[in-house]
Amino acid sequence: MSTSKPFQALRRVNPRTKPGFSGSVEATHETVRAQIAITAADLAPTRAAAHSRPRRVLVGGSVVGASLAAAAVVAFLLIGSPSGGPGVQDAGAAVRQAATLTAASAEQSGTAVVRLSHNSEPLAGTTIRWSDGDVSIFKDGPGRAGKVGSAFLVVDGVLYGLDAEDGGWVVLGRPENIDPNTGTTPGEHLAAVRQDIGGATLRRIIGGMTDLTTRRLADGSTVYRGTLAAGLIARETGFKEGRSIRVLPFGYVAQDEAADPSAPLDVAITVGPDGIVREDVVQWGTGGSVWTYAVTYSKLGKTAALPAPANARPLKDSLPRSDSSNAPTPNK
C-alpha cells in the first residue's frame, strides 16, 4: 500500500469519514428491515396461490395468503433487526413496525373510512373497500339531502359508476378501453388507494413524525402522537389561481395551515394490540378553526370479496339522448 502524500490525502477523504455516513448506514438498515419484512410477506401467498381465483390479475393471492403474509412479517419483526437489536427499541421503531405490518396486512383486502371535519362538523367522507384486485370507493357527506353520493367500483377489471340521477350502476368500461398512464385505469386507481392505505403514504407520515409520545389504552392499543410537517402528508398536485394546491391522502384538499408545507400538524396514530394501525388522525388549526382528517382501518386481510353490481346498464344507455331539434342539420 502506498504511503505517499497523494494516497494519504486520498484516504482522508474516504466517504466513511463524512458527517452523516453512519446515518446512511442506519437508513439502509431500516430500509432492509422493511423490505425483508415485505419480501417475507410476498413469499407467503405463493403457498396459497394455487387456491386463488385466476381472475385476480391485479394483486393475486387470497385471504389465507394474506394471513401467512402478515405472519411472515410478524415473524421477522419479532425476531428483530438485522443488526441483532431488539425488535422494538423505541416508540419510533414500534410505530414503523406497525406501518410495515399494516402494509402487509392490507396487501390483500381491507376497509378504510376517511373523514374530514371542520370544528367537529363532518364535511366529507369516503369509504374504500378493496379485496384482491377489486376496489370500491364511495364518497359521501352531509348536505346531500338524500342525493346519491358518488361511487366508483372495479370488479374483475370492469369499472362501474353510480348514476347520480337514479342511483343505478353504470358499466363504465373495461381496462383495455381506458387510456393507460392517465391515472384512470383500475390498476392505477387501485395502486393509488393501496399507496394511501398502507404503503408509501403511511411510511412517509410515520417516518416524518417528531416529538413522539406514546399512551397505552385500556384495550391494549397504543396511541403514538407527534407532529408532522404538512408537506409530508399533503402533497403538492398543481396550481390554481397562482396558489399551489395540496391534497391529503384519498384526495381531500388541504385547507388553511395544512396548505403550508412547513406547518406542523398534530398526528395521532393508534396501533392495536395486534400491532396493526387502526387509525390515523391529523389535526391542525387553532381556536375557531380546527380541521380533523381521520382514516380508520378495519378488516385488513378479512374484507369479503366485492360483488359485481347486479343490473348494471351500459354507459350509452345512461347518456342523454340527442334532442332532434338541436341536432346539427346535415349538409346537403
Next chain:
Amino acid sequence: MSPLRQEVERMSEANGDRRRRFDALFASNSSDIVSYCSWRTGSANDAQDAAAEVFLTAWRRLDDVADGEAGRVWLYATARKVLANQRRSSRRRAALQERLTLEVVSAVQDSSSDSEEALVHEALRRLGPHDREVLLLAEWEGLTPAQIASVLGCPRVTARGRLHRARRRFRTAFEELTGKGESGSPRREASAISMP
C-alpha cells in the same frame, strides 16, 4: 393460541438461524457496501437504495453467500451489478443526477477550492472511470488485487496491472494539481466522481 400466532412461531423457529447469519453479514459489511454505493452514485439516497437492494439480494440468496472475506467480495460484486442495473434502467435520471451532482460539487468546491479534498476529487476526476474504480476499491474499500479481480470479474493479473496504472495516474494528477508535478499550476475545476 391463534393460528396466526402458531404460524408466526413456527416461522420464527425455522428461520432463526437464517436470520442470525444475515444479521452477522449485515453487521460486518453494511458500512462497506454503503460506502461503495455512496461514491459510485454520488447521492446518499441512491446509495441507500442500492445498498438495501444488495442486502435484499443477499437475503434471498443467502445460501450462495460465503462467510468471511468471500462474502464481502460477493457483496461488492453484487453491488456493482445492482448499480449497473440501476444506471441502465434510469439512464435519463442518472444523467440529470450527474448534472446536479456536478453543480453541487462545484458549489461546494467554490468555497473551499484550495482544500485537500478538492484536490483529491479533481485528481480523481482526471482519471478514467475504470482507473477510478479500481483505485478506490483498493484505497477506500481496502480490497486486495485478488478481491478486486473477483469484484470486476477479471483475471488477477489484469486487476493488479490496472491498479498499478491507476495509482500512477492518480499520483501524477495529484502532483500536477499541487504544483509538484511537471505541468505545474493547480486547477480549480468542478469535479464529481462518476462511473460508467
